[in-house]
Amino acid sequence: MRVVMRSTRFDRCSWPAVLAVLEQGLVPRRVQAGFASSLDDVRIGDLVLYSFASSMAETVRSEIEALRTRLGDALLSIAGGPHPSADPDGVLAMGFRWVCVGEAGPSFVAVARSLLDGTVPAPGALHDPPQELDRYPAWPTHTELFAPVEISRGCPHACAYCQTPSLFGRRMRHRSVEALESTLRRGVEAGHRYTRFVSPNAFAYGSSDGRTPDIAAVRRLLEAARRSGMSGVFLGTFPSEVRPESVSDELLCLVRDLCDNRSIAVGLQSGSDRVLRAIRRGHTAGQGREAIARIASRGFEPRVDFIFGLPGETDGDRAATREMVERLASEYGARVHLHRFVALPGTLFAGQPPAPLDSVTEKWIADQVGLGRVAGVKRRAPSTRIVRSSNWREMRLAPGPGRD
Ligand code: SF4
Numbered sequence: 001m002r003v004v005m006r007s008t009r010f011d012r013c014s015w016p017a018v019l020a021v022l023e024q025g026l027v028p029r030r031v032q033a034g035f036a037s038s039l040d041d042v043r044i045g046d047l048v049l050y051s052f053a054s055s056m057a058e059t060v061r062s063e064i065e066a067l068r069t070r071l072g073d074a075l076l077s078i079a080g081g082p083h084p085s086a087d088p089d090g091v092l093a094m095g096f097r098w099v100c101v102g103e104a105g106p107s108f109v110a111v112a113r114s115l116l117d118g119t120v121p122a123p124g125a126l127h128d129p130p131q132e133l134d135r136y137p138a139w140p141t142h143t144e145l146f147a148p149v150e151i152s153r154g155c156p157h158a159c160a161y162c163q164t165p166s167l168f169g170r171r172m173r174h175r176s177v178e179a180l181e182s183t184l185r186r187g188v189e190a191g192h193r194y195t196r197f198v199s200p201n202a203f204a205y206g207s208s209d210g211r212t213p214d215i216a217a218v219r220r221l222l223e224a225a226r227r228s229g230m231s232g233v234f235l236g237t238f239p240s241e242v243r244p245e246s247v248s249d250e251l252l253c254l255v256r257d258l259c260d261n262r263s264i265a266v267g268l269q270s271g272s273d274r275v276l277r278a279i280r281r282g283h284t285a286g287q288g289r290e291a292i293a294r295i296a297s298r299g300f301e302p303r304v305d306f307i308f309g310l311p312g313e314t315d316g317d318r319a320a321t322r323e324m325v326e327r328l329a330s331e332y333g334a335r336v337h338l339h340r341f342v343a344l345p346g347t348l349f350a351g352q353p354p355a356p357l358d359s360v361t362e363k364w365i366a367d368q369v370g371l372g373r374v375a376g377v378k379r380r381a382p383s384t385r386i387v388r389s390s391n392w393r394e395m396r397l398a399p400g401p402g403r404d
Helices: 014-025 054-074 082-086 088-094 106-116 164-168 177-189 215-227 249-258 273-278 285-297 315-332 359-370
Strands: 002-006 032-035 047-051 076-080 098-101 124-127 194-198 232-234 263-269 301-308 335-340 374-379 393-396
Touching: 002 014, 014 032, 014 047, 014 106, 047 054, 054 076, 054 082, 054 088, 076 082, 076 106, 082 088, 082 098, 082 164, 088 098, 088 124, 098 106, 106 124, 177 215, 215 232, 215 249, 249 285, 263 285, 273 285, 273 315, 285 301, 285 315, 301 315, 315 335, 315 359, 335 359, 359 374
Parallel strands: 002 032, 002 047, 047 076, 076 098, 098 124, 194 232, 263 301, 301 335, 335 374
Antiparallel strands: 032 393
16 A cells, blocks of 8 residues: 655654654555655555645645545545644545544554555544654654654643644653664664754653753753764754743753754743733743843854734734844844744634734834844744655655554
8 A cells, every 4th residue: 555645845744753653553564655746646545644734724625626536535535733633524524534633643553554454444533642752753664754853742831822732732741762762873874964853842851740841851862862873963943942931051051062053942922921921821021031041141042933913912012022022132142033823723812813913013024024133924824835846755664563
């Protein structure tokens, strides 16, 4: 059976983990997996996978319609990722046969196994309970498909705009140092040289409550990454970040001594304490400033995210954010990324319109971008491009232990 992935610019980190789940579960039968460069690559009998965010929904809908027109009921398709998890019924109505809600796990494998056995399971949403991260490796064993390694999943916080708690739960789970080291060693043997770590809060790695940093655990993580032979190790950089209240001198020194970072990414979101309370961020603007000052004092470039247009935001709130952005840039050399709020399904703000931006803020944003003081204004959700690689790229998965 062929497992055909349609990839967007923003889901590349997902596929190695998805293939690792399949590899662990589909044994001893072999599956061919690959990225489809166009819809014409999809054939009857293929299992077609999409993983997508809300901004991709319309693009994916039109692709599924086209596939269904050509293949009819023979189309075998599974959707996963943030949007399908938040709106499984809507995605089933698009024409997908199955939707993975939350994490790909045993029920995803069970569907693939049934198809290999020649049985097409009933359509519907697939629910798996949260998995311990060590259950599945970060990458498949026998492909050269790598991505930043997810070291933690789930978040105890509940920011009103964020899908993470509803997707992965509020208990933060961590990949063990032992599992991580063996994953990284395999990567090094295959020629992979740089590793970045993915976590809702990289400085909360190993934390039992997901809030209080466990400095010894972070040290063990980074020492293992160094032992693995990786020549570049990055913690607290894109595509991850750290929460401001978890920034401490001890953790910054660890990163300085054991990593290759020149920057640390922090989400602050607003300069207004009123907005920070309303969006349930769990920290104040003052804590944000302190974190940025500390990061800069240890020689790192602070990279800071803010969101404009959060529901209920007033002109006064935006003035506070503008002032904070200017101060962080001028006093600490912070590089600021500005985002416009987009309501995501599955969040407390789902369905809410963005607060309209006043003309002062619009002009200020244009000025800041023109002056190169901020990295640009992005929609909170990514764009809608399907990546069209030039060829069907096939990866043969290794026979795994077959547990699920
Ligand atoms: S924005 Fe970050 S801290 Fe807030 S809920 Fe999402 S992952 Fe957690």
